[in-house]
Amino acid sequence: MADYSKSSISLIDFDFKMRLIALFLILFLLSLASSLSAKALAVASDHLEGNTLTLIEGTSKIYGIRLQNPDSSESRVKVDYDGQFMKLLDYREEYILPPQSSTRIEFNVTAPNYDKNNDSFTLSYTVHQLSAPSGSGIPFLTKINKNFKLKVARDPNKFYIDYDSAAYLTVILAFLLYIFWKKNKARKGKRKFRKFL
Amino acid sequence: MIVKIKKRSLLIAAVSLILLILVPIIYSQTQTPRKAGVGVWLVITNQNPVNITLNNATFSVDPVSGSNVAILISFNASDPDGAVQINGTNGGRVSVNLTLGAPGIAQFRTHSSCVNTTVNAGKVTFDCIINMRYYDNNSANWVINVTVTDSGSGTVRNDSVTFTYNQLAAFSVIARGVGEGANLNFTSLNLGDPNKEAKAPILLNNTGNNDFDQINITGAALIGGNGETIAASSFFVNTTNGTAGNGLPLSNLPQVIPFGDSSTSNAALMHGPGAVGDSPYVGTADSLTKGNQTLIFWVDVPSSGLSAQTYNNTWNLTVVDLS
Numbered sequence: 447m448a449d450y451s452k453s454s455i456s457l458i459d460f461d462f463k464m465r466l467i468a469l470f471l472i473l474f475l476l477s478l479a480s481s482l483s484a485k486a487l488a489v490a491s492d493h494l495e496g497n498t499l500t501l502i503e504g505t506s507k508i509y510g511i512r513l514q515n516p517d518s519s520e521s522r523v524k525v526d527y528d529g530q531f532m533k534l535l536d537y538r539e540e541y542i543l544p545p546q547s548s549t550r551i552e553f554n555v556t557a558p559n560y561d562k563n564n565d566s567f568t569l570s571y572t573v574h575q576l577s578a579p580s581g582s583g584i585p586f587l588t589k590i591n592k593n594f595k596l597k598v599a600r601d602p603n604k605f606y607i608d609y610d611s612a613a614y615l616t617v618i619l620a621f622l623l624y625i626f627w628k629k630n631k632a633r634k635g636k637r638k639f640r641k642f643l
Numbered sequence: 644m645i646v647k648i649k650k651r652s653l654l655i656a657a658v659s660l661i662l663l664i665l666v667p668i669i670y671s672q673t674q675t676p677r678k679a680g681v682g683v684w685l686v687i688t689n690q691n692p693v694n695i696t697l698n699n700a701t702f703s704v705d706p707v708s709g710s711n712v713a714i715l716i717s718f719n720a721s722d723p724d725g726a727v728q729i730n731g732t733n734g735g736r737v738s739v740n741l742t743l744g745a746p747g748i749a750q751f752r753t754h755s756s757c758v759n760t761t762v763n764a765g766k767v768t769f770d771c772i773i774n775m776r777y778y779d780n781n782s783a784n785w786v787i788n789v790t791v792t793d794s795g796s797g798t799v800r801n802d803s804v805t806f807t808y809n810q811l812a813a814f815s816v817i818a819r820g821v822g823e824g825a826n827l828n829f830t831s832l833n834l835g836d837p838n839k840e841a842k843a844p845i846l847l848n849n850t851g852n853n854d855f856d857q858i859n860i861t862g863a864a865l866i867g868g869n870g871e872t873i874a875a876s877s878f879f880v881n882t883t884n885g886t887a888g889n890g891l892p893l894s895n896l897p898q899v900i901p902f903g904d905s906s907t908s909n910a911a912l913m914h915g916p917g918a919v920g921d922s923p924y925v926g927t928a929d930s931l932t933k934g935n936q937t938l939i940f941w942v943d944v945p946s947s948g949l950s951a952q953t954y955n956n957t958w959n960l961t962v963v964d965l966s
Binding site: 485486487488489490491492493495497512514516548572578579581582583584585586587588589590591592593 | 703705706707708709710781782783807808809810811812813814815816817818823824825826827828845850851853865953955956957958959960961962963964965966
């Protein structure tokens with residue numbers, strides 16, 4: 447009599463092994479497909495009219511950007527920025543973005559003191575991809591560099607001295623004083639002359 | 644000239660005139676409508692829907708890189724003749740469009756689906772989905788246009804709500820026409836080979852709605868397993884293949900890629916549907932050609948000092964928005 451129990455066990459074993467191999471192959475093909483796909487980098491940002499953020503001097507505003515990872519594999523990115531007037535809140539050396547995800551980060555932008563001759567600044571930030579795509583050949587690490595303008599407005603509650611106008615007024619005032627002084631001197635001279643006579 | 648009229652004749656004329664005016668009116672009021680002479684009967688069979696209230700306050704949406712973003716527009720509509728006139732029971736239809744710009748040349752998107760829920764006898768809530776594409780313009784002036792038409796073809800319209808479609812700076816890199824991902828490959832190179840073109844050009848796709856005015860490249864020497872190197876300056880990049888081998892020699896420092904062989908203008912990566920070949924909307928046909936940029940690479944293989952092996956390193960590509 448044939449021993450079916452043993453052969454059935456080996457069949458199940460064989461089936462299990464085939465499934466494992468198939469699973470391994472699927473995972474391998476998936477990882478290969480993700481490594482051979484396009485590499486993408488994406489940054490969404492708050493809308494600014496005319497790409498300009500207008501702030502009253504000394505005030506701050508949050509400017510938000512969202513790092514998107516459209517790829518099917520995890521992505522590591524870094525954010526560099528011009529720190530003169532903005533500061534990254536919750537700064538991290540690198541951001542790890544899961545596949546098909548988005549991460550919000552915020553800059554606190556602060557306007558400097560108002561200066562009539564220097565009231566517009568260009569602020570810039572760069573998002574760097576840190577993880578290069580795998581596969582043979584020369585991979586590219588990608589970066590996106592973005593700029594926007596910061597316009598500083600006068601504080602309506604503050605009194606400003608226009609130095610150009612002030613200088614102009616001073617010259618006119620000095621001239622008038624000079625005329626007055628001259629006339630006064632001439633009058634005094636006449637009076638002295640009459641007294642003398 | 645003096646015309647003399649008898650009083651009696653004047654009276655007869657006046658009475659005749661009055662009768663001429665009144666008789667048809669009296670007649671029409673006393674007869675059934677089908678026998679009406681000059682009587683006018685106005686029967687109002689349908690009243691227009693009276694009100695559309697959008698449940699969305701002004702909002703902002705981020706585009707999704709290289710894809711669609713689904714926007715849900717929810718609104719209430721009412722009809723004095725009953726909800727059945729607009730909820731599909733007796734007919735009726737809704738149209739939801741998102742538009743930007745003047746009619747005729749506007750960018751627009753229309754709803755892909757709408758479902759409705761009848762709130763009460765006269766009021767219906769509609770939830771409509773509209774997909775916006777990644778290259779649709781960034782603006783705070785997108786208008787939601789909602790039109791409800793009832794079963795009697797009466798319509799009401801609301802375009803009082805606007806929303807913001809945010810800016811998305813995004814791009815992808817892929818080797819064009821070969822299934823080799825985003826990497827650059829040179830094959831079958833021999834010592835001293837000049838102007839050898841890469842196996843496939845690199846294609847940059849703008850997958851957002853932001854224009855990039857400049858593309859910078861930073862090269863690096865390719866290094867073999869035994870430490871032998873091929874200098875970055877042996878490689879060249881160009882946006883056209885008009886003249887084989889011509890282009891910008893790479894360097895270990897960032898350089899701006901020029902447009903073609905031009906020394907005055909540089910390569911740019913504008914937003915548009917060029918990467919996916921959509922025909923988006925009337926009036927913006929020029930955008931069809933935008934959305935991608937090809938970079939063609941060449942190498943002048945040094946004539947000595949290299950052994951047969953694989954050489955590699957990582958290069959950098961930066962897209963810059965100067966605005």
